Amino acid sequence: MKPVSRRTLDWIYSVLLLAVVLLSWGYVIYASTVAARRQLSKEYPDILGMNL
Structure with missing residues (x-):
């Protein structure tokens, strides 16, 4: 195998x-979006409807 230069390794x-x-x-x-939607659906089940 051919040796790889330091500059190439830094780039990789x-x-x-x-x-x-x-x-x-x-x-x-x-994960934040999923947690926020879950929390909102618990507090306000009628707003989000059946979209979950």
Whole structure:
């Protein structure tokens, strides 16, 4: 195998870190939305109707 330059490794690590950060933020936003909808449906069952 051909050796990989330091600059290429830095770029790969940066892209992987960015992907992990974006996925984790996506999960946090999704979980917050699900929790908020669940809480709203408990407090106000008639507003959201049968859309859940």
